Amino acid sequence: MSLLYESALFLFKNRLYRDLKSSLKISHEDRQEILKLQNNKFVRLIDHARINVPYYSQILKNLRDIDDLAGIPFLTKKIIKEKADDLKTKNLKEKDFRKNSTSGSTGETMYFYSDMNNTYAEACAIRGDMFSGWNYGEKKITIWGALRDFHDKPGFKARINQKYLQKSEILSSFNMTEKDIDHYIDFINNFKPSLLIGYPTGLLLIAEHMIKYNRKITVPLTLVSAGETLYDFQREIIEKVFGHGVFNRYGCREVIQIASECEAHNGLHISADHLIAEVVNEKGEPASPGEAGEIIVTDLDNYAFPFIRYKIGDIGILKDPDYRCSCGVNLPMLERVEGRTMDVIVGTNGNRVTGTFWTLFFRHNFKGIEKFQVIQETSNQINIWFEINESYNNRDNETIINEIKKLLGDDLQIEIHVVDEISKTATGKHRWIISKVSPYA
Numbered sequence: 001m002s003l004l005y006e007s008a009l010f011l012f013k014n015r016l017y018r019d020l021k022s023s024l025k026i027s028h029e030d031r032q033e034i035l036k037l038q039n040n041k042f043v044r045l046i047d048h049a050r051i052n053v054p055y056y057s058q059i060l061k062n063l064r065d066i067d068d069l070a071g072i073p074f075l076t077k078k079i080i081k082e083k084a085d086d087l088k089t090k091n092l093k094e095k096d097f098r099k100n101s102t103s104g105s106t107g108e109t110m111y112f113y114s115d116m117n118n119t120y121a122e123a124c125a126i127r128g129d130m131f132s133g134w135n136y137g138e139k140k141i142t143i144w145g146a147l148r149d150f151h152d153k154p155g156f157k158a159r160i161n162q163k164y165l166q167k168s169e170i171l172s173s174f175n176m177t178e179k180d181i182d183h184y185i186d187f188i189n190n191f192k193p194s195l196l197i198g199y200p201t202g203l204l205l206i207a208e209h210m211i212k213y214n215r216k217i218t219v220p221l222t223l224v225s226a227g228e229t230l231y232d233f234q235r236e237i238i239e240k241v242f243g244h245g246v247f248n249r250y251g252c253r254e255v256i257q258i259a260s261e262c263e264a265h266n267g268l269h270i271s272a273d274h275l276i277a278e279v280v281n282e283k284g285e286p287a288s289p290g291e292a293g294e295i296i297v298t299d300l301d302n303y304a305f306p307f308i309r310y311k312i313g314d315i316g317i318l319k320d321p322d323y324r325c326s327c328g329v330n331l332p333m334l335e336r337v338e339g340r341t342m343d344v345i346v347g348t349n350g351n352r353v354t355g356t357f358w359t360l361f362f363r364h365n366f367k368g369i370e371k372f373q374v375i376q377e378t379s380n381q382i383n384i385w386f387e388i389n390e391s392y393n394n395r396d397n398e399t400i401i402n403e404i405k406k407l408l409g410d411d412l413q414i415e416i417h418v419v420d421e422i423s424k425t426a427t428g429k430h431r432w433i434i435s436k437v438s439p440y441a
């Protein structure tokens with residue numbers, strides 16, 4: 001960062017800037033130091049929540065520190081919907097709250113509050129993007145579809161910040177026709193960003209367009225995939241076209257930044273200075289390293305509406321706590337994020353499969369399937385939707401149904417529908433799997 005740029009940042013966003021500096025520093029300190037900071041922040045948070053947040057006054061009564069974490073009941077989306085008022089901190093002013101909501105892509109929208117005084121989570125998100133080699137202050141383009149981000153009219157200071165300090169531009173992921181993608185490629189080549197952030201489905205569309213029309217992105221940039229599960233087949237194609245690695249970023253609207261992939265491309269570093277991430281099995285007990293389970297997060301920086309042991313709705317795998325990454329960052333790691341808990345399809349024989357199975361099954365065996373969506377309507381019925389190309393063969397349907405029955409049970413009812421376009425979610429994402437009977441819901 002240049003001195004001039006650093007000074008400008010200091011004037012405009014001194015708090016975020018300070019947080020970014022300290023988050024970068026702590027990420028390289030010994031693991032013990034990181035865990036010590038995490039515990040200190042946790043103790044401060046529970047002391048606050050016990051006194052000021054009605055929902056937690058009894059729940060956190062006898063808690064001392066992070067060793068007692070497992071004794072706290074999980075916070076679910078259902079509880080948040082029913083008890084939102086009790087989860088709101090009583091000793092803050094209205095200006096300290098920002099009403100926020102989830103996109104509702106998995107069903108009903110959930111309302112909650114963000115803490116206006118929290119800049120640390122954003123700093124962790126910037127730090128995560130910096131793992132890709134991009135530097136804060138360099139240009140970036142985000143192809144995104146979160147309606148809320150567009151509806152929030154930025155004020156003067158925010159506009160100055162976006163244009164001149166963050167040097168960022170946003171393109172819409174709702175408009176991804178061939179003509180739009182052509183414009184986007186021109187825009188990228190003219191704007192010359194060092195970083196391109198997008199949903200994996202969006203990045204894949206651009207990569208496929210570049211192959212089909214022999215178009216090139218002529219500026220060197222790094223790629224961050226965010227907002228959806230990044231599947232291996234998407235990574236493969238995107239990396240082949242762009243000629244370098246994709247960096248997977250995992251976060252959500254509620255707690256912002258959770259984990260980001262680094263240059264070692266061997267997992268994602270958890271923002272352990274901003275949150276506590278646990279992975280639990282179906283009994284709610286800690287999963288072993290390497291075992292898939294539900295991700296539980298405790299946000300250490302939201303004092304307005306504390307998320308303590310929140311069931312975020314994703315499945316992931318923790319890396320061995322003794323593992324040390326070759327990149328030099330000492331934040332603990334997630335091995336991978338498997339997808340949403342809502343994405344688990346359950347057979348009539350009790351077998352369960354996550355999104356990775358379906359992407360492998362369809363992509364590797366049936367060249368005529370461009371895009372798919374599997375929806376489990378009831379415990380014994382699934383509907384499958386396809387967007388197809390000219391290699392599609394109707395006779396494949398029988399093979400597909402037979403193979404799925406072998407895996408998930410003979411009496412499972414399976415219907416296949418071919419459509420021109422599978423509908424997207426309200427925020428422009430594609431959902432590969434939707435389960436209305438997920439065992440985790």
Ligand SMILES: [Zn+2]
Pocket residue numbers: 262263264269325326327328329
């Ligand atoms: Zn690393």
